[in-house]
Amino acid sequence: MSGTGRMRGYGVRLLQWLGERDRGFTALRRAGRAAIVMPALFAVGGQVIANPTVATFAAFGSFAMLLLVGFSGPMGDRLKAQLSLGLVGGAFVALGTLASATWWLAAASMTCVAFLVLFLGVVSSELANAAPGLLLAFILPVSLGGSASTIPDRLAGWGLATAAALLAVAWLWPAPTREPLRGPATAACRALAARLRSDAAYMLGGPGAPTEAEHDRVVAAEQAAVAALHAVFLATAYRPTGLSTATRTVVRLVDELEWLSLVLQSGHRPKPATVQPAICRVRAVAATVLELGADVLSVTGGRPDRLHEALAELSDAVSSMEHDAAAETSAVGANREVNRPGPTNGIETVITALDPTFRALELSYAVAQVARNIELTATAERRSWLDKLLGRQPRGLSGSLSAAQARAATHLRLTSVWMHNSARGATGLGLAVLVAQLSGVQHSFWVVLGALSVLRSNALSTGQSAARALAGTVVGSVIGAALVVPVGSNTAVLWFLLPPAILCAGVLPAAISFAAGQAAFTVTLVIVFNIVTPAGWEVGLVRIEDVALGCAVSLVVGLLFWPRGATAALGRTLADAYRAGSQYLARTVEYGLVRCSADPPTAMAARPPVDEAARAAAAARRLDDAYRSYLAERGTKPASLAEMTRLVNGVVSLRLAADAVLDLWRRDDDPTGTARASARTELLSSTRRLVDWYDALAAGLTGAHPLPQPLARDELATARLVDALREDLVRTDGRTRDTAARMIWTGDYLDALRQTSGPLTDVPDVLTGSAVAS
Numbered sequence: 001m002s003g004t005g006r007m008r009g010y011g012v013r014l015l016q017w018l019g020e021r022d023r024g025f026t027a028l029r030r031a032g033r034a035a036i037v038m039p040a041l042f043a044v045g046g047q048v049i050a051n052p053t054v055a056t057f058a059a060f061g062s063f064a065m066l067l068l069v070g071f072s073g074p075m076g077d078r079l080k081a082q083l084s085l086g087l088v089g090g091a092f093v094a095l096g097t098l099a100s101a102t103w104w105l106a107a108a109s110m111t112c113v114a115f116l117v118l119f120l121g122v123v124s125s126e127l128a129n130a131a132p133g134l135l136l137a138f139i140l141p142v143s144l145g146g147s148a149s150t151i152p153d154r155l156a157g158w159g160l161a162t163a164a165a166l167l168a169v170a171w172l173w174p175a176p177t178r179e180p181l182r183g184p185a186t187a188a189c190r191a192l193a194a195r196l197r198s199d200a201a202y203m204l205g206g207p208g209a210p211t212e213a214e215h216d217r218v219v220a221a222e223q224a225a226v227a228a229l230h231a232v233f234l235a236t237a238y239r240p241t242g243l244s245t246a247t248r249t250v251v252r253l254v255d256e257l258e259w260l261s262l263v264l265q266s267g268h269r270p271k272p273a274t275v276q277p278a279i280c281r282v283r284a285v286a287a288t289v290l291e292l293g294a295d296v297l298s299v300t301g302g303r304p305d306r307l308h309e310a311l312a313e314l315s316d317a318v319s320s321m322e323h324d325a326a327a328e329t330s331a332v333g334a335n336r337e338v339n340r341p342g343p344t345n346g347i348e349t350v351i352t353a354l355d356p357t358f359r360a361l362e363l364s365y366a367v368a369q370v371a372r373n374i375e376l377t378a379t380a381e382r383r384s385w386l387d388k389l390l391g392r393q394p395r396g397l398s399g400s401l402s403a404a405q406a407r408a409a410t411h412l413r414l415t416s417v418w419m420h421n422s423a424r425g426a427t428g429l430g431l432a433v434l435v436a437q438l439s440g441v442q443h444s445f446w447v448v449l450g451a452l453s454v455l456r457s458n459a460l461s462t463g464q465s466a467a468r469a470l471a472g473t474v475v476g477s478v479i480g481a482a483l484v485v486p487v488g489s490n491t492a493v494l495w496f497l498l499p500p501a502i503l504c505a506g507v508l509p510a511a512i513s514f515a516a517g518q519a520a521f522t523v524t525l526v527i528v529f530n531i532v533t534p535a536g537w538e539v540g541l542v543r544i545e546d547v548a549l550g551c552a553v554s555l556v557v558g559l560l561f562w563p564r565g566a567t568a569a570l571g572r573t574l575a576d577a578y579r580a581g582s583q584y585l586a587r588t589v590e591y592g593l594v595r596c597s598a599d600p601p602t603a604m605a606a607r608p609p610v611d612e613a614a615r616a617a618a619a620a621r622r623l624d625d626a627y628r629s630y631l632a633e634r635g636t637k638p639a640s641l642a643e644m645t646r647l648v649n650g651v652v653s654l655r656l657a658a659d660a661v662l663d664l665w666r667r668d669d670d671p672t673g674t675a676r677a678s679a680r681t682e683l684l685s686s687t688r689r690l691v692d693w694y695d696a697l698a699a700g701l702t703g704a705h706p707l708p709q710p711l712a713r714d715e716l717a718t719a720r721l722v723d724a725l726r727e728d729l730v731r732t733d734g735r736t737r738d739t740a741a742r743m744i745w746t747g748d749y750l751d752a753l754r755q756t757s758g759p760l761t762d763v764p765d766v767l768t769g770s771a772v773a774s
Contacts, residue, residue: 027506027511030070032173038066039499041062041161044058046531051156053150054153054156056144057154059157059528062165064132065086065089065161069085079169082166085134086166087162090155092138092141094155096140097142098148100142100145101145107430110433114135118135119422139429139433143433184225188257189257192261193290193291196287199264219264223261260370262756278324279321281320282360286314288313290371296374296378302378304375314364314371315368417569432447471515476523480525480527483497494530498524498527501520501524569626573622574623574626575699578701580615581655584615585690591609592664592746593683595665596680596743623651630644646759657752657753664749679725682724683746683750686747690711693757718744725744728740
């Protein structure tokens with residue numbers, strides 16, 4: 001019994017150790033399924049059906065669908081994705097077989113198919129997840145040449161693998177439903193709500209108000225929750241979202257919640273009992289909106305009725321706050337000393353009256369955006385089965401096909417990191433097939449698989465992965481030879497060793513290292529080939545030769561397509577995103593100002609900046625992918641993640657601030673025209689100054705020019721603006737007064753961007769240096 005107890009203790013410690021490295025035992029689940037299914041199908045094809053072709057395609061088909069692919073979401077969605085993978089993979093098996101007859105057709109078709117599969121991964125995480133399995137479905141038949149008459153046997157093996165994979169995913173240790181962003185987004189909403197409620201209570205003061213230390217703890221908890229959400233979002237090499245409506249809306253929350261957190265950080269903390277009750281009411285209602293939004297988001301298909309009511313209450317609170325602010329400004333402006341002509345007389349009093357209102361207005365817009373996205377998520381999940389089948393979308397959201405087209409079109413340009421990755425990977429696999437076809441290497445399939453297994457984000461990491469792959473292959477070959485030499489032709493022992501070898505091949509990459517997984521994979525292959533054709537340790541030597549050739553091909557292609565790594569590409573993509581965002585901001589301000597002009601606007605100026613908004617969003621998506629490539633890059637980072645994250649967040653702030661300015665003017669359906677041309681000129685001048693600075697920053701990021709100095713504050717700009725609007729601010733006409741207030745708040749948005757632009761000039765030398773070196 002004591003021995004049994006010790007064994008249990010060892011088992012518990014082993015599971016704890018593995019659980020720390022393999023969260024949720026994801027790799028263990030996959031490896032366990034493959035360790036059961038792959039040998040079983042191999043035995044059915046080879047021993048029962050007695051057809052080596054069926055056995056080979058059944059075994060490696062199950063390997064592709066169980067070890068290389070892992071879908072998330074509800075079980076129904078997983079099974080549909082698994083079935084789709086099997087059907088498309090079957091088509092690839094047939095096409096690959098037909099293309100394998102001619103060497104040039106085999107290489108060309110491999111290149112085209114690989115590019116299509118890799119590039120379409122940008123559309124959704126589900127397609128990106130399926131890419132390795134789909135590539136293997138084409139690599140296998142195009143490498144193992146065969147005539148058209150072999151297609152039925154190959155499809156039979158692949159079909160067996162598809163059926164077995166569906167059963168295994170559904171019944172063998174099914175993973176719980178995983179929506180990686182939903183839980184952290186819900187937690188971030190609750191933390192931000194607590195922050196806003198604590199802000200309101202702290203500002204009002206009085207009995208029961210939190211102390212400064214208590215308030216600081218709430219602020220720290222909020223920032224930690226938003227940082228955790230951001231970390232989950234960046235944890236994968238692609239955007240963690242699928243094509244479904246609900247997942248597309250949830251992923252939008254990441255930027256919006258981060259921006260809300262930045263808005264709260266940028267505001268000055270007022271002293272207790274010094275803020276208008278109307279402003280505190282806006283914060284309190286906004287907290288309620290976020291709390292109800294978290295409740296809706298925490299369940300699938302939650303009812304958003306109470307959230308919708310809270311949004312309406314928030315809108316009323318904002319309107320009331322704006323009215324109170326305008327009235328207070330009118331009273332201040334009517335003061336004889338303040339109203340005296342001159343750019344400095346009493347201006348600070350007017351600005352002080354409007355600034356807290358602007359801060360509340362800014363955060364209320366961010367909260368409303370978050371709530372609307374949560375409403376769309378719940379509405380999409382509550383659609384009927386028929387509506388989902390027909391692709392009927394909630395109002396205000398594009399369809400899945402339109403979203404897929406938009407995402408793909410975003411990266412159809414030479415500067416796209418995803419385009420680079422896809423072209424490099426496709427060329428690497430095409431060259432590997434070409435080399436395998438022309439060199440006459442035994443087991444040419446492993447040449448291509450070697451290239452696929454070590455192709456990474458840049459030339460440096462490709463070389464590092466190639467070295468690890470070769471080291472793992474050597475170790476695996478030695479271990480495999482040590483296993484098969486004493487066994488000889490006794491295949492019964494090899495059948496016994498095959499399942500644990502597959503299990504190790506699936507678990508060791510997550511538990512130990514890439515090289516350890518490669519060694520276990522090599523042992524698995526040595527065993528498989530010795531079962532099919534007993535050859536002893538010689539299989540291991542052939543494996544080393546083939547994978548070395550595949551690694552060499554991928555290394556050459558990596559050097560050719562991306563000699564400078566992910567860092568230089570990140571600098572270029574950051575520059576594009578800042579340019580697109582600043583142009584969007586410029587058009588947004590222009591659109592708002594022409595609406596309050598007494599002069600008839602031009603057709604272009606009167607048009608909402610829809611195209612500019614789309615270009616800014618597309619540039620932000622490209623930046624997201626470039627940043628992921630940078631994070632996935634092996635080796636020591638040449639710049640701190642804090643520095644890079646600050647630059648990426650600057651793009652988010654710029655784009656969402658432009659969204660907020662656009663919403664500010666859209667909410668006023670009929671702004672009163674004003675003759676204050678000097679005020680419009682002042683705002684346009686401030687906008688141009690800010691846009692020119694962002695353009696200079698973009699040029700500095702690409703190494704074209706030196707980086708600009710932080711944008712200095714024009715001390716008299718706000719004073720000139722308020723002075724130009726003085727008469728409108730003190731009018732009894734509420735509409736004219738509100739339009740003037742909106743112009744001042746537009747200036748506040750511009751100044752907020754100016755304040756956040758200062759830290760952006762602290763750019764890591766590696767960004768500008770790598771770009772200059774090119």
